[in-house]
Amino acid sequence: DAEINGSDFDLASIYVSDAQYNRNIYFDTSPQAVRLYLRYNHWLPQVLLYVFILVDLSLALFEEPAVFALPTWATMLVELLCLIVFTIRLIHYAKVIPRDKFWKDPKNICIIVILGLTMVDMIIYGALKASNCRAVRWSRVLRPLLLVNVTEGRQLRRAFRSIRNALPQIFYVFLLFMFSLLIFSLMALKLLGKRGLKTIDGAPYFTNYLEIVFDLYVLVTTANSPDVMMPAYNASTGFAIFFILYILINTYIFMSVFLAVVYNNYKKYLKEEVRQLVRAKRHKMVRAFAVLQEQREEGGEPVVSQANWNQLVRLVQPDLSNAHRELLWSVSDDTNQGCIGKVAFVQLADLLNIEVITLKSRPHPLQGVCPAFYLSAPSRLLCQLVQHRAFVIVYDLIILVNAVFIGLDEENPLISNSEWVFLALYLLEILLKLYVFEPRAFFSRHSFWNWFDTIIVVAALIATIINSAMKSSGDYTSRQILDIVFILRVLRLIRVVDSIKRFRTIINTLIRIGPAILTFGQLIIVVYYIFAMVGMEIFKGKVKFYEADSSDPAKAYCGNPSLKGTPFAQLNYCKNNFNDVVSSFVLLVELTVVNQCSGFTLVTHVSARIYFVLFHIVVPPFITIIVTIRPQLHIFVAFVLEAFFVEYSVEKSDLQTSLEKKIEELELAVAQEKLEDNLVNAMETIDSDQGTGQSANSKPGLMFKIASKRYRTVDALLQRMFEADLDPEDFAETDDPAAPTSGNFSNPAFSSA
Amino acid sequence: DAEINGSDFDLASIYVSDAQYNRNIYFDTSPQAVRLYLRYNHWLPQVLLYVFILVDLSLALFEEPAVFALPTWATMLVELLCLIVFTIRLIHYAKVIPRDKFWKDPKNICIIVILGLTMVDMIIYGALKASNCRAVRWSRVLRPLLLVNVTEGRQLRRAFRSIRNALPQIFYVFLLFMFSLLIFSLMALKLLGKRGLKTIDGAPYFTNYLEIVFDLYVLVTTANSPDVMMPAYNASTGFAIFFILYILINTYIFMSVFLAVVYNNYKKYLKEEVRQLVRAKRHKMVRAFAVLQEQREEGGEPVVSQANWNQLVRLVQPDLSNAHRELLWSVSDDTNQGCIGKVAFVQLADLLNIEVITLKSRPHPLQGVCPAFYLSAPSRLLCQLVQHRAFVIVYDLIILVNAVFIGLDEENPLISNSEWVFLALYLLEILLKLYVFEPRAFFSRHSFWNWFDTIIVVAALIATIINSAMKSSGDYTSRQILDIVFILRVLRLIRVVDSIKRFRTIINTLIRIGPAILTFGQLIIVVYYIFAMVGMEIFKGKVKFYEADSSDPAKAYCGNPSLKGTPFAQLNYCKNNFNDVVSSFVLLVELTVVNQCSGFTLVTHVSARIYFVLFHIVVPPFITIIVTIRPQLHIFVAFVLEAFFVEYSVEKSDLQTSLEKKIEELELAVAQEKLEDNLVNAMETIDSDQGTGQSANSKPGLMFKIASKRYRTVDALLQRMFEADLDPEDFAETDDPAAPTSGNFSNPAFSSA
Incomplete structure (x- = not known):
């Protein structure tokens, strides 16, 4: 017992908390590095980091083209401050982990490159501005990548990785779709090009091959239906067959297959990621066990005593009530031995992630x-x-x-x-x-x-x-x-x-899968921000908005003569512009719903379509293609679907069930109705500071309830989603495949760890 | 052996073929009824029936409002003929099955009611026409229901049933969506109604609650984005938040949940249907076995001899080659006993459904x-x-x-x-x-x-x-x-x-799931037809189309003064009308892609919106709600997705694997590359008429290949889809739960059957 000192507990608690939150950082185990690492994981620097990232991202509001204009030196000073904060954070990180690990991680290289490029860009921009030249702050595109890389945005990085891995498979379906598009366009050119038909604007209809390809591409998004088909349909009813066939094949059948392949692949890679996550978690818990283990009897299995376990849990989660800790101990030490083996110890990370509501019965103050x-x-x-x-x-x-x-x-x-x-x-x-x-x-x-x-x-x-x-x-x-x-x-x-009740079920399910949905929200913000920056550079000032009381004649064509008489100006879309970051974001949301770009190709060049097609292809599922019915949200929809099923179903994980069983065994369960009515009429009790497994029994005023379907982390939800698919071996020992996965004191091979 | 006579074979072969094609008809087992039933299942009456249904449906082309006008008496005569054919078919069916079963089946009642109503309608219509009154052929709406009920449209009826069963669950989500829509509309009314804003047409913006509800409903379908938001957005940027929030909650999150619930429920009920299907199939095969079984030795298990089995298979599938039949026998009689037990016999229906390509090696004729x-x-x-x-x-x-x-x-x-x-x-x-x-x-x-x-x-x-x-x-x-x-x-x-190769895989998968997709195609035709009939009655002649060379001034407003200056007329949508059945179908396809109805509410009444909203809600997934991103196709997408996964994956069913193993054992397998190149250079052989399990071995010129992923029936694909989910008991004996499911001669309890 004497061998386990304070720094050992520090180390073990880091392992446990890393396992609990699925942090994958290979830190040095020297006491100095451990202390640094504890400081690295403290909530204050993490919150500060997020604040500075937010400040960095929101600089776009104050920079040219600005919503609230600030002088260039002010915004650049703030940005410099942000860069310094990110650099300090990175140096802190470098001190925590071994040097070779630091340079091997592409994440760190990425941050260094972004910081370097931003510095270079700021210097060039400042110099050019000083000499009154036209300058572009191109490094602003890189800012959202910091959100991905600087923070502990594991979910975000994992989503990126899964999408990247699924790309090759998806690419083939995309190629086949493109082939179908090109063939249909060729047929349209041959059938309709020579008939001398006119569009509603009087322009020649379907005479240019590239124009046809673009028009039919837009038809897949249904944005120009039925306009694109009307001239041909008016000429002959038979041409309706061509367009109906096209929509059937490309919009419906093809895009369903697309969704199928994207979803299938995305899920496959996500499952692999979750499998690795579970393995890594187990590995960390085994290490924590190795630090705290002791030999009770000669030749026996190594165990962790209750005192050590208590101290560890108090370090990992100081806000845990004593009663809750005792409950967790009694779940782990099922047979009341006063110490637990490796298998029971390893469960701790998952046990801590199950949210248990502790209800203290107090009388009403008026009473x-x-x-x-x-x-x-x-x-x-x-x-x-x-x-x-x-x-x-x-x-x-x-x-x-x-x-x-x-x-x-x-x-x-x-x-x-x-x-x-x-x-x-x-x-x-x-x-x-x-x-x-x-x-x-x-x-x-x-x-x-x-x-x-x-x-x-x-x-x-x-x-x-x-x-x-x-x-x-x-x-x-x-x-x-x-x-x-x-x-x-x-x-x-x-x-x-x-x-x-039914409504409540649905709403609660939605609230519960909220964090998972937010991950995808971040992904969308990253893509929107990049597109907003690029869009502002290309289109800023091309379309102007005049207030309703303005009498400027340019108001009728959004201040750009190219838009005279176009539907864009007629429908009063002038405020849909890229003149500042807020307008850009609103416009990008509109484009997500219906991708229309006719106005912007008029004010710049036909090739500006590339920007809009790219946006249409790239948005949320990122590079994940998808040119579908409502393409950008397919992965999102798929994810919500999957998460919703898991949440909506009544099944619980094994661990939750055993925890609940224990609560019931100890007669501490809160009846469902009682909890819902918040009816707590029993007398108040005082938490005992120390206790055995039985002590909880003597507290009738304290009740537990598992918030059975609420997860502390998105990882836990993901693990649940794939629980049925994961091999049991993923949960088992990797270093000792013969070891059973349940029951304590049954792993004699572990004393060597 | 002597006890089994010709009519026994007839009966057994009917059981087997019913099991093979999953027909669920409780026919009389008297020899006379069996003969009638054989005639009922003959391909000729079935094809004729389909032809007459097609004729009946296509009558819409010739009736008022007609594409090719025919006199009323001609179309009514043809319709009468169709009705007579359907009645004869129904009487034939009534003779085949017991009387009480006939009257218990809602399908039959449905047909009789439809036939009766159609007759009544025809008489009333004829009488009114004769007295020059305005008359409506309302019974035309009922015609597609005949397609569902008269034919053996099991897939179609099953889809309908699954959708109907899933309705209650879906209804709650729909209610919650409606609640959200009403709340948002109320908020829009309070925030925007008093600001005196105008739409692009100069009409007051968001002042009427019902109008707002409709506008926001259409926004969910994204059809009026961003127009509906522009007046508010132009007034203040802050209102963009309201619309973005609305789209996020109602179009994306809500509709994802919707899809999740619909899909989950639909799949659940379909699975239950498939489970019953598998049970019924097994039950039929057990009956066929009971007819043909004989006792080899005293107290032994009942078996079916190879001779009887051969005669049965020849009756069930006369076009099966002898070699193929021998192959199937050697798979069933794995241990060469010359007879098979019940368990092996029951597999026959599934074995017959596995498509085996028999390649006969012939020399080139030039040789x-x-x-x-x-x-x-x-x-x-x-x-x-x-x-x-x-x-x-x-x-x-x-x-x-x-x-x-x-x-x-x-x-x-x-x-x-x-x-x-x-x-x-x-x-x-x-x-x-x-x-x-x-x-x-x-x-x-x-x-x-x-x-x-x-x-x-x-x-x-x-x-x-x-x-x-x-x-x-x-x-x-x-x-x-x-x-x-x-x-x-x-x-x-x-x-x-x-x-x-990759493209070929995708295309082949698509071709294979084609039949399943066609089932949904039929479903869509039924719904389209009904909506086309109703739409024609409501809107016919309201919007007129003038040819391009017409100089009629009414051409500018589609012949309807209410449309003067509206976008509908300006965009030249005049040909989008309900003036005949072909135009109606084209228009309904357009509505499926983007649901726009402004033109038609102008020429009739605002309440005509009900028709369009109903169409938007009802289409394909039928009554299955779904007010989604592209709602109508959700069930379709979900189905394609599921079927695509099953087809795309490399797994095979157990039975297929055992058949393939047998083919390889007999050294008759065609190497994959060889088949693909159609390279058959061996010498020709003659089929032996009779043979033992080994005889196939002596035919080196004959090769087999399992068309492993091609299914003869949609049912087989469905069974595959849910194979992993079905309980093993579904495949096991229902009357003898202790019986093992594999291996021959292992079921001693069966002699009582």
Whole structure:
């Protein structure tokens, strides 16, 4: 026991926390490097790093073409500061891991290259600006890549990698699609080119091969349907067959196959990544075990004592309650031996990732202050009333009536005054609930709807009061305040969803797969940012937007004579431009929905189409092709689909089941209904600081509930998704294939580790 | 043995063939009913039935509003004839199955109701027409339902059933989507309604709640993006957030969840259907076994002798070659006992469904006629040249050069004459191949590309000759002939695909899942037909199309003053109308791609939107909602995806593997490369009429190849799709759960069956 000192615990806790969060950093194991590594993983530098990346990315708002113009020296100074922060972070990282590992990692090389290029670009740009030459800040395109590489964006990098690996397979389908496109275009040229047909603008129809290829490509995206077909269809009904066949083959059948191949490959590589992840996790836990292990008896298997285990868990997760830790120990040490073997120890990382809600039963504070009143018959009756099903139904009806009132004209005084009534009713509901339920339980971390209700109602109350105060003090009404009031009122209606069980299931599932969806959100931001930077350089100032009250004659053609009389100007699309980063982002979202580019090829050159086709091909699934029905979102859809199935199904992982069994065994389970009503009426208890496996039994006031389907990390969700597909060997020992995977004390070969 | 007579064989063969094709008809087992049933399943009445359904459906071409007008009495006479045919078929069916079964089947009731309603409608319509009143042939909507119910459209009915069963689950997600739509609309009304904004037409923007709901619904289909957002976006950039949020939540996240739930449920019910199918198949085979079984030894297991088995298979599939039948027997009777038990017998239905290509090795006919010449050194060299890889590459290059020439202007005499050169080259290729390969092998049933090549080249030759003949005899050139020539020329280029292995894999996969896709094609036809009939009644004649040379001023507004100055008329969409069934179908395809209805609500009433929204919701996945990215095709995409995975993967079913093993054991396997080159150079042999398991061994000239991934029936593909998911019990005995599922002679409990 004496051999295990403080730095050993530091080392073991790093291994465990790396396993828990799936960090794959090969740090030095010298005590000095371990301390540095602990500092590297501290939340403060990580948050700071994210802040500086955000600052770096948002510089685009202030740089030419700017939303809020700042002098060049100011933005460049801020960027220099960001670069220094990134460099410091990188140096810190270099000190943590062995030198050869550092230079072998392409991630680090990538960061160094980006930092170098950005510096070079800034110097050139500054010099050119100083000599009044035209200069382009091309290194801005590289900024989002820092988001991918500097941060611990494992999910992001993994998504990139999976997409890259799936590329070759996908490329063949893409080629076949291109072949089909070219063949159809050739046929269209031969059939329609010589008929002297005209498009709606009077231009010759289908006479230029490249134009045809582009038009038919756009038809796959359905953006120019049915316009592209009308001249031919008007000439002869028979040509409709050509276009219907084209849409059937290229838009529907082909793109389905495309989706199939993309999805299949993407999933395959993601599965391989997850398999490696599980192996790496196990490996780290085995190392942690090797640090803490001790020999209980001569020739016996090495074990970790409960005291050491407790100290380790306290280091890894200081915020874990003692009772929760004891529960985890009793799951690991199933047979009450006071120590656990390697197999049980290795589970720790996964056990820590299962979110267990600890409910402390406290009496209502009013009961403490004035028990005679709170426990009186009328008070008890009130409590029963509020907890009754009818209470929920009454309030659902009130919300529905409120919805009708919101829809009516709010300038009618009756309607606008009724708002006060509804606000009072909602406030009353919250106060009643606070009277009945213990406030800390009511506002616990997992009571999403309680928080939602209270914030919305209180905010609406404040906004409404400000609004009427402004109204009564002079006739001035702030449009902004009024907008906020309206939004809050409408948001309140969402509460109805929570009352219908099926709806709640769907919404909860969505909330749970949120983090996974956010990963793809980041991916989209990276691609959008790059395209916005490039688009701004190419198209900035080509299309101008004039305010509604402007009388400039150029307003009719967006300030660009090339757009005179074009649909782009006629439909008033002038604000769809690349003149600043916000407009660019809005425009890119529009392009994601329907890819239209006619306006921009007119103001620049036909070849500008390349930009739009590229965007159409590249967006979210990144380089993953996909020219489909709504191509850019296929991988996204596929992922949501997969994650949704896993979440929607009732199955639980083995580990969760065993944890739940233990909770039930210890009679600490919270009945489902009880938890949902936040009904905690038992007496308060004090956490004991130390205890054996049995001690938890003596705490009837403390209850556990597994938030069974909530995952701390996206990795855990991914692992669940592929659990059925993974080989059992991935979970087993890699260094000892004969070892059984369940039960403690059964691995005699491990003393050598 | 003597107990088994002819009618027993008839009965057993019906059971087997019902199992093979998954027919689920509970026919009487009396010899008379069996004979009627055999006639019912004959191909001639079945084909006739399909012809009459086709005639019935195509009547829409000749009825008001007609493409080719026929007098009412003519179409009604034809329809009457069709009804009589359907009635006869139904009576035949009623004679085959027990009376109580007939009246319990909703399918039959459905047919009787449709026939009755159609008769009533025809009488009313005739009477009204005779008295010159306005009459509507409403029963035309019912016609496609006959396609579903009269024919043995099992796949179609199964798809309908699966969709119907999945409805309740899907309904909840749809409700939640509607709730979200209503909430967003309310917010839009409150935020934008009072700002006095105008749309591009000068109409007030977002002031009417129902209009907003409809506009935002259309935004989900992305059809009116970005127009619907522009007025708000032009007023303030901040409103872009509202629309982006809306698109993100409703178009992307929500619809992904939608797809997930629809797909999950659809798959679940389809799986259940397939499970029942497998059970029913097994049950039928057990009955067939019970008819033919005999007791070899006292107390032993009942078996079927080889002679009886042979006679049965000959009855079930008369076109099966003797060698093929012997192969199947040797797979069933693995241990050469001369008889097989129940377990081996039950496999027969699946064995018959595995397509085995029998290659008979024949010498080239020229070798027979003139062996000295054909086997001479130059002739052999030529054969080697043609079979060389370079030959394929040379011809691929020729095709590419040809593609460039096609793209060039064909009025240039050099170009138009070059066509003769290319034609000659292609003809030469075919002749050379015919010289090298045995013609019957070259034109075998499975040589898709050989057939394709020959037909295209010969047709192009004929068309080109006709074309130049017409050209030289006077300057008249038929546009039709020229079009055909062009199409054939371009189609020839597709051949390149066959040379690249990866492309071939993809194309072959597509061809293989074709039948399954066609099932969904039928489903779409049913829905389109119903919508076309309704649409024609509502919208016929409201929008008129004028030929290009017409000088009628009404041409500018499609003959309907309500359309004056609308985008519909400006974009020349007049031919998109419901004036006849062909136009309706083309328009419905356009609506499937992009659902636009502005023109039609103008010429009738705003409530006409209901028709278009309904179409958007209902199409292919039928009632299956789905208001998605490209909603109508989701189930289709999902199905293609699933089928594609199964086909694309290399795994084979167990039965196929055992059949292949047997073929290899008997040394009759064709090497993969050999088959692909159609290289059959061995000597011809004569089929022996009878033989033992070993007799196949003495036929070195006969080779087998499993067309391993081709399925005779869609059911077989479905069974494959869910093979991994089905319980082993589904394949096992239902009446004897303890029976092993593999190996012969192992089921002692079966003598009681």
